[in-house]
Amino acid sequence: MPYYNIAFFYDYLRDDHHWTQQMVTLGAPVAILATIWAGPLLAHRFNPRYLIVAGTGLTCLAFQWFGHLHGSSIEYYAAWCVYMLGYLLSGPIPHQIIISNWYCRNRGQAMGIAYIGGALAGAIGNKLAPWLVSFMSYRSAIQVLGLLLLLAWPLALFVLKDRPEDLGQNPDGLVWPLALFVLKDRPEDLGQHPDGDEVPTVAALDAADSLAFAELTRRSSFWFLLVGSAASIGSIASVNFLMKFVFEEQGFTNQAARDHIWSTASFAALIAAIGGRIVVGWLADRMSRKTVMVATYAQVAIAIPLLFLVTPQTPHYAYLFGIVFGFAMGADYMLVPLMAADLFGLRSLGRAMSAIVPSDTITQY
Structure with a gap:
């Protein structure tokens, strides 16, 4: 919810504090450069559920701070640093790790379904934020949105599990009789390869040892994925974060009209993103993920x-705009961790994404 709705308040912050548009939008880039160390240093070292709790708490704190700003640019940038640290800890990385632990064969479809929650929460926020500012100050509205993040705490602490083994289960729901009497530990036990292929694929990579950062950075595939995802996700996110200012330049100079058109476009995009995540998740389990990713990049270029x-x-x-752009947006965000798991293995996913996500975040702002 905060990721897809913080930009709604950009023009309110600008007008309230008499800041320039450039200063308002500079907060996030300053913050990501100041906190980029958090992903590679912390994300792969701690329990994913605890990262979610810590990160949502920091993001909530940042939203309370945004609602109490006194006009200082330094204070504004500091609040953004708290927000960004929360995002890096509780954003995509821990959720992608948990989902990848639970699913192997249908990982793409599972990732798509799980990401629906983010789109739904964002879409609710698209309608909630304009409604809140209709009868309270924008300062109070942003604080209310921040407090809603604390609803994630009981889910992270008491409902989510890091891996199926925590419940005595197996990935993809495989049951123990089959595991004991039918399944083999690996296809090599029968002189075969995963999925009947001639070369090892996803399942074999999942069992591979975790790769150190030095090993990851020596692989060209790591850099291609990092740069490619940064370019694509950066273009998508720049639209999300600057959309309201674009509408203002397009002629929506009235605050209420600008709020309404932003809500309409952003809501349509996030609803379409649900379809994008389901369809592309399904396709990613049945087609070359590189082909699906290229097609998604092309749609982004058409939509903007x-x-x-x-x-x-x-x-x-x-x-x-919302439907075309949103479908591509939903697909793009979830393909990156799927590609990372394919290329580097499940045990290296956290370490790879802890470098890729901050790089993607830099280009977003």
């Missing part, structure tokens, strides 16, 4: 120019 069709005279184009 549609934003400039949305004007006060043609507001209905917000739905067209």
Whole structure:
């Protein structure tokens, strides 16, 4: 919810504190450069559920701080640093690790279904934020959104489990009789390879030893994935975070009208993202993930120019933009961890994503 809705308050912060648009949007880049160390240093060292608790707590604290700013740019940047640290700890990384631990054969579909929660929460926030500012100050509204993050604590502490072994289960729901009397530890026990292929694939990589950062950085595939995902996700996120200012330049100068068109476009995008995550998750388990990723990148490139069709005279184009852009956005975010797990193995996923996510985050802002 905070990731998809913090930008709603950009123009409120600008007007309230008499800041420039450049200063308001500079907070996030300053913060990510100041906290980029957190991902590689902390993400793979701690229990994913505890990372979620710590990260959501820090993000909640940042939102309370945003609601109590006094006009100092230093204070604003400091609040962003707290937010970014919370995002790096509780954002994609711990969730991707937990999902990958639980699923192997249908990991793409599982990742797509799990990411629906993020899209739904973001879509709810798209409607909740404009509704809150209709009867309370934007300061109170941003604090309310922050407090909602604490709802993640009981789920992380008492419902989620890091891996199926914590409940005496196996990935993909394999039951113990089959595991004992039918299944073999590895296809090599029968002189075969995973999925009947001639070369080892995902399952074999999942069992591989964790790779050190030095080993990851020596692989060209790591750098291709890091740079490619940073470029694609950066283009998507820049639209999300600057959309309201674009609408203002397009002619939506009235605050209420700008809030409404932003809510409409962002809500449509996040609802479409649900479809993107389900469809592409299903395809990613049945087709080459590289092919699916290239197709997704192409759709992103097609979708972004549609934003400039949305004007006060043609507001209905917000739905067209939202649907095309949102489908690509939903697919893109979930393909990166799937590719990382394929390339480097499950045990290296946390370490790889702890470097990739901060790099993606830099380009987002």
